[in-house]
Amino acid sequence: MFQQGFKHKKVFWSIALLLGAAVILIPTLVVIIKRSKYNHDQTISSVTKRNADNYQSNSDYYQSLTNVHDFSQTDNLRLDRLSSPRFHPINGKSVIYLRRQYHTPDFCGSTTTLHWLDLETNKNVQLTRPIWGKHDSQFFWIDNTTILFLSNRASSDLTQIFQLTLPIDLLEETTSFLEPIQITNYSLNIDNLLVNRQASRLAFSCQVYPNLTIQETFAQQTTKKKSGRSVYQFDKLFIRHWDEYMTGPRHHPFLVLIERQSNGIFRFSSEPIDVLFNIDSDSPTRPFGDAKTQWSFSANGNSFAYTRQYDETSAVAWSTNLDIYTVDLNTPGQRSVCITCDNLAADTDPSYSPIDNNVLIYRSQSKPGYEADQFKIKLYNGSNSKKTLLDDWDRSIQAVTWSVDGQSLFLELGEEARNVLYYLSNLFTNQSLTRLINSGTSHDVNVHPMNSQMFVFTHQSFVEPINIYLYSSDGSMRSLTDHNKALLAQVKMSPMAETFSFSGARGDKVWGWHMPPSSGTDKRAPLAFLIHGGPQNSWYDEWGYRWNFQTYASQGYAVIAINFHGSDSYGQNFTDSIIGQYGSLPFEDLQLGLTYALKKFPYIDPNRAVAMGASYGGYMVYWIAGHPEMSHRFKTLISHNGVFDTRAKGYSTEELWFTEHDIGGYTPWENPAAYERYNPLKHVANWTQPMLIILGAHDYRVPDTQGISAFNALQRRGIESRLVYFPTENHWIVNPLNSIAWYEQVQGWMHKWTN
Structure with missing residues (x-):
């Protein structure tokens, strides 16, 4: 015990010393002196103007169909995906949003365009031309007629900053697509964009080598490609993260002044400043950080806040520490100041008050090394004074949006497997909390x-797939979009999903979902028993493009999905309960939940059940396989990128903090027994049921050798099994054609064993 405690103290002080060094080396703003040969302030007017000669919306395609058919993954992927609704910045009488479409009917491309919607007439105008392979993103509505946004419409195919000028009366003057003007022409992609309220400054990110400019990075990458060599060298972690090898370039934020020229087109009026120059770190953070959540300009636009992690040492692989830095832009060369370095857990998502330059809010965790720890809201007032809001509330905040007057907040959070919205009013006086929306899943408040x-x-x-909604002052909400109306009218889906609860492990109340087959419950139906990943996640009441309940219900399956111990959205204590209990409490919940569901929904045929899951859900499939009291309740098992050997994963995964924390706070060599306690590998001798295993070659969270090892065991034991390998996919299936292939394999395997 003493030796273990001593080791933990050594780790703590090592991290503390590293953080101290990081504080001393607070990044200094460095002006990029060397001008790119692709001049950033040169307006490019000749962008790609070709249109897809075979463009067809899903509405056009489905209106041509005459017969209603069962919903499938093919239909699912043809759905338009809508995101990022933004009001007109002055009068709020119209909205612009993004619409992503796939090439219909064969998925040979996709495109994302800007759409304008008039709230008074509900008339819709597609602003930018749909071109397969071209995607608009991250737009900012500057004034009545100006939009700045990112797009790869450049003739170089690189993502750059563009400007779109709207006619005064869109409904009267728009007879064709508007052609945007290219503002930048860098030799690297621009990955993120943020514009301040005054449209006097913007921030953008490029992936650069820490001590090189954009053009120098491009030159070095070109030289490496020409060398013909392909070799990576690593002296620290990460070696790889999520689905990419960490070969040097970092997401660095660049700050620059902008001005409108006499012709109305914006240009850079200063040299961009690399905020993290000479710092081996990312902002936004990898793999999923973005400028919208991790960057913020102050109300007057003269201060900038950003989130960064500490990639400079290998500790990044076992530390969840993120910090927020601010920089005063009024003084050239001003150094960034860390405002959260007293906390060794994650601090992220800074957002300045819209009215007070000294006030910002951010999300904060308190447990180092625990990525599923509760996120609370912190309020910072500029004098290093911090206040925790709703400190006694047992909810983890996912996103925060200021009210226009800077006195209230809109909160997005998980609550009983729904992503709901709350309104926290009177922030600085008598706070009051009101739930606004308690059904489905709501995101991206504007x-x-x-x-x-x-x-x-x-x-x-x-x-219901994603739509843009309007919430009105009287508490009502209505959908503003119907792009998928024609498609949904031609498919048959299950009309409902319902919750149920039962007494689970420890006698705790545990919740689950039931979706009946689209054909109804008049006859016996096979069961798709779905096990979610995470494990600190939930089956949320949301539409899915990878795992979608409707794709099984339309094939005649009943769907049962249990949110077992460890699931989020049921309070932090319930989430934390899985620590050190991977194969116990959740396993018991699944056993009890299955028994309860079969009794409550007697139309389900218990002799035609399939258990399936991904990631932790795939781990649980392997765990079930080794326990006959549960495995024999299923005709077959399906594991997607699941953990087969917990001890081996402790050495081979990239985010070491994840495994080490959930196992109980140990490395594999400190406590090997903790890693073996719930290791599916130990129970292979009990495996009997047929199994389908699916792997992605670029999955570095759960390396493919985990599934290959399991398949070896199945084949060696003579158990009927199949391995489906996707050489270009990661932990998920992203490519739409591969997604269709995934469903063909999965549902074909299910039908084989349940018919």
Whole structure:
């Protein structure tokens, strides 16, 4: 015990010393002196103007169909995906949003375009030309007629900054697509964009070598390609992260002044400044950080806040520490100041008050090394004074949006497997918390510029794909979009999904979902028993493009999905309960939940059940396989990128903090027994049921050797099994054609064993 405690103290002080060094080496703003040969302030007017000669919307395609058919993954992927609704910045009478479409009917491409919607007439205008392979993103509505956004419409195919000028009367003057003007022409992709309220400054990110400019990075990469050599060298972690090898370039934020020229087109009026020059770190953070959540300009646009992690040492692989830095832009060469370095857990998502330059809020965790720890809201007032809001509330905040008057907050959070919205009013006086929306899943709140009680947002559920919604002052909400109306009219889906609860492990209340087959419950139906990943996640009431309940219900399956111990959205204590209990409490919940569901829904045929899951769900499939009291309840098992050997994963995964924390706070060599306690590998001798294993070659979270090892065991034991390998996919299946192949394999295997 003493030796273990001593080791933990050594680790703590090592991390503390590293953090101290990081504070001393606070990044200094470095002006990029060397001008790119692709001049950043040269306006490019000749962008690609070709249109897809075979463009067809899903509405056009489905209106041509005459017969209603069962919903499938093919239909699912043809759905338009809507995101990022934003009000007109002055009067709020219209909305712009993004629409992503796939080439219909064969998925040979996709495109993302900007759309404008008039709230008074509900008339919709597609602003930018749909071109297969071209994607608009991260737009900012500057004033009545100006939008700045990112797009790869450049003739170089690189993502750059573009400007779109709207006619005064869109409904009267727009007869064709608007052609954007290219603002930048760098030799690297621009990955993120943020514009301040005054449109006097913007921030963008490129992946550069820490001590090189954009052009120098491009030159070095070109030289490496020409060398003909392909070799990586590593002296620290990460070696790889999520689905990419960490070969040197970092996401660095660049700050630059902008001005409008006499012709109305914006240009850079200063040299971009690399905020993290000479710092081997990312902002936004990898793999999923973005500028919208991790960067913020102050109300007057003269201060900038950003989130960064500490990639400079190998500790990045076992530390979840993120910090927020601010920089005063009024003084050239001003150094960044860390405002959260007193906390060794994650601090992220800074957001300045819209009215007070000294006030910002951010999300903060308190447990180092625990990525599923509760996120609370911190309020920082500029004098290093911090206040925790709703400190006694047992909810983890996912996103925060200011009201226009800077006195209230809109909160997005998980609550009983729904992503709900709350309103925290009177932030600085007598706080009051009101739940606004308690059904489905809501994201991406954008508040009306003149009315803080009105906002647009995205909304979805198990039975409705994503739409743009308007929430009005009277508490009502209505959908503003119907791009998928024709498609949904031609498919047959299950009309409902319902929750049920039962007494699970420890006698705790545990919740689950039931979706009946689209054909109804008049006859016996096979069962798709779905096990979610995470494990600190939930089956949320949301539409899915990878795992979608409707794709099974439309094939005649009943769907049962249990949110077992460890699931989020049921309070932090319930989430934390899985620590050190991977194969116990959740396993018991699944056993009890299956028994309860079969009794509550007697139309389900218990002799035609399939258990399937991904990631932790795939781990649980392997664990079930080794325990006959549960495995024999299923005709077959399906594991997607699941953990087969917990001890081996402790050495081979990239985010070491994840495994070490969930196992109980140990490395594999400190406590080997903890890694073996719930190791599926130990129970292979009990495996009997047929199994389908699916792997992605670029999955570095759960390396493919985990599934290959399991398949070796199945084949060696003579158990009927199949391995499906996707050489270009990661932990997920992203490519739409591969997604269709995935469903063909999975549902074909299910039908084989349940018919």
